[in-house]
Amino acid sequence: MKCPACHGSDLEPKQLEEGLVAASCSECDGALLSLINYRYWAQHTDLSKEEGELESLEASENPEEKAQVCPKCARLMTKFKIGLMTANQLDLCSHCDEAWLDKGEWRLLKQLDLHGQLPKIFTEAWQRGIRKERMYNVVKQRYVDLIGEEDFDRVEQFKQWLDKHPQRDDIKQFVITSYE
Ligand SMILES: [Zn+2]
Ligand SMILES: [Zn+2]
Structure with missing residues (x-):
């Protein structure tokens, strides 16, 4: 699979967290995260133990406003706002149930304490x-x-x-x- 952000570069398995593997790009540090893997990980991980880091919220955001293409099925991914505290948006391919995280966005989710409820962001109610x-x-x-x-x-x-x-x-x- 090729990286949808920098094109050409291959996606390789990489752990976002212990037990949570995503297809990551070594060039831009973006990652394609399967929500099936994510749900399994979230169910089997005690997230309450983690201390929220109080750093400034920084993550790169794809400057192109245009929709990202899913590296798996080549359909257009949909952008979802995380919240008012950040301009970052997450991309989702609802067909493959895969989310694309730009560099630093996983950390951002952790800082916002949203890393345990990722699929919620992709709901109409959240938006x-x-x-x-x-x-x-x-x-x-x-x-x-x-x-x-x-x-x-x-x-x-x-x-x-x-x-x-x-x-x-x-x-x-x-x-x-x-x-x-
Ligand atoms: Zn890339
Ligand atoms: Zn797809």
């Missing part, structure tokens, strides 16, 4: 969560600019309390109607 969070941050910033950080904190605390309240809708109704 929707990221979009929702991003939207929330945009709205939040607008209100912080408007009323200041301190007051916004109070509003946010109230909202967090309200979100969990069983009579949420009644309380909301009260707040709204009391200003009418």
Whole structure:
């Protein structure tokens, strides 16, 4: 198999972790990880023991925005955002159930404590969560600019309390109607 990122260069087996083998490129350090292998490894590894390293989040990202080609089946891979804390995206071939990790992305997942739940990132729910969070941050910033950080904190605390309240809708109704 040839590396999908630098083309030409061959992929060779390499351990990402003890018991977790991926097809790795010696040139760009990218790795093709079979999710079947991954699931087996995740089930048989105690991930709670690992200490999260507090280093800066750095991993190379394929600068070409275009989709990567699966080295196994030559279909286009789909890009999935990891989260708002990083611009890195993971590539997945849903046909082969193989993920492509650019150099440093495995380490990045470990730093974010996501290395035990990799397949979750490839779900619509995870991606929707990221979009929702991003939207929330945009709205939040607008209100912080408007009323200041301190007051916004109070509003946010109230909202967090309200979100969990069983009579949420009644309380909301009260707040709204009391200003009418
Ligand atoms: Zn490569
Ligand atoms: Zn494929």
